[in-house]
Amino acid sequence: MRFAAPLIPATLIRRYKRFLADVTLASGETVTVHCANPGAMLGLMEPGARVWLSKSANPKRKLGYSWELVEVDFGGGAELVGINTANPNALAAEALAGGRIATLAGYDSIRREVKYGENSRVDFLLEGRGRPPCYVEIKNVHLMRRRGLAEFPDSVTARGAKHLGELAAMAAQGARAVMLYLVQIGSAERFALARDIDTAYAAAFDRARAGGIEAIAHRCRLSHDAIEVAAPIAIVD
Numbered sequence: 001m002r003f004a005a006p007l008i009p010a011t012l013i014r015r016y017k018r019f020l021a022d023v024t025l026a027s028g029e030t031v032t033v034h035c036a037n038p039g040a041m042l043g044l045m046e047p048g049a050r051v052w053l054s055k056s057a058n059p060k061r062k063l064g065y066s067w068e069l070v071e072v073d074f075g076g077g078a079e080l081v082g083i084n085t086a087n088p089n090a091l092a093a094e095a096l097a098g099g100r101i102a103t104l105a106g107y108d109s110i111r112r113e114v115k116y117g118e119n120s121r122v123d124f125l126l127e128g129r130g131r132p133p134c135y136v137e138i139k140n141v142h143l144m145r146r147r148g149l150a151e152f153p154d155s156v157t158a159r160g161a162k163h164l165g166e167l168a169a170m171a172a173q174g175a176r177a178v179m180l181y182l183v184q185i186g187s188a189e190r191f192a193l194a195r196d197i198d199t200a201y202a203a204a205f206d207r208a209r210a211g212g213i214e215a216i217a218h219r220c221r222l223s224h225d226a227i228e229v230a231a232p233i234a235i236v237d
Contacts, residue, residue: 001091002226007052007068015045021067023051033065036086040155042143044070044083052080052224069222074187075147080222082184087227088140089123091182091220095229096124102232103216104178107134117166134176137163141183141217143194150188150217150233152181153198161204164213171212179208181217182229191217191235 010023013030021035033053052069068087071078092101093112099105107126114125116135126134143154153160167177181191195202209215221230 001087001094001228003054003068003224004057005055007054007224008065010051010053012045012047012049012051012070014047015041020063021045021051023053023065023067031065032063033067034063035067036084037067037142038085038155039142039153039157041083042154043145044072044081044142050078069224072144074144074185076187079185079187080224081142081144082140082220082222082227083142085140088138088182088184091227091229092124092136092138092180095218096126100229101180101216101218103214104134104136104180107131117169120163120166122166132175133170134178135167135170136178136180137167139179139181141181141188141191142185144185144188145194148187148189149236150181150183150185150191150219151194151197152191153194153201156198157201161198161201164201164204164208167213168208168211171208177208177213179205179213179215181215181235183217183219183233184222184227186219186222186230188219188233191233192237 013022015021050071053065068084069080107128109127111125113121116122122135123138124136141150141152143151171177193202217233
């Protein structure tokens with residue numbers, strides 16, 4: 001997924017009201033930008049952090065800039081972390097179409113936002129002749145509290161627990177059901193649940209796994225020009 005235009009560097013002043021952040025541009029101007037991330041963003045919103053913004057081509061948009069990346073040092077030098085939770089579905093769509101997620105390759109059709117469960121829409125429904133339908137939910141991962149170990153979630157997510165339950169219901173009906181964690185941290189080597197942050201989500205995950213859903217994690221490769229799904233990483237307890 002290439003950004004539509006070169007990203008714009010800025011310095012973070014503060015993030016507030018979940019979806020807003022104030023930054024200082026290189027010109028010295030202070031602007032309010034959209035932060036497309038409902039989570040806690042632990043370790044990613046320190047004042048003074050270098051951030052990277054996209055600018056909308058829509059002149060009628062109230063907030064012209066969106067926060068895309070932040071530079072963080074997890075102990076191995078500064079690296080980029082993707083904080084925009086609107087991006088993972090586009091990243092997954094590109095990777096699925098290109099066959100870059102081996103465990104999800106070989107299906108004849110890929111459909112997005114298909115109704116299922118109780119008033120929900122699955123992120124992707126993969127279908128192929130002679131194969132059970134495959135329901136895939138995507139979660140963005142941007143939490144790293146120990147070097148190399150990515151974690152999810154970074155805040156309580158009742159919606160995430162609901163998705164796990166609905167995937168498990170599909171698995172019980174004979175479908176294939178997959179939770180795909182996309183880690184927008186290039187140095188991630190492993191993935192684990194942040195059980196201390198959301199015990200209910202962890203319990204829902206354990207029930208869903210016991211009920212037949214699959215969980216896979218892939219890290220992403222990030223630059224100022226593009227983000228793409230890269231290698232799979234191990235899921236550990």
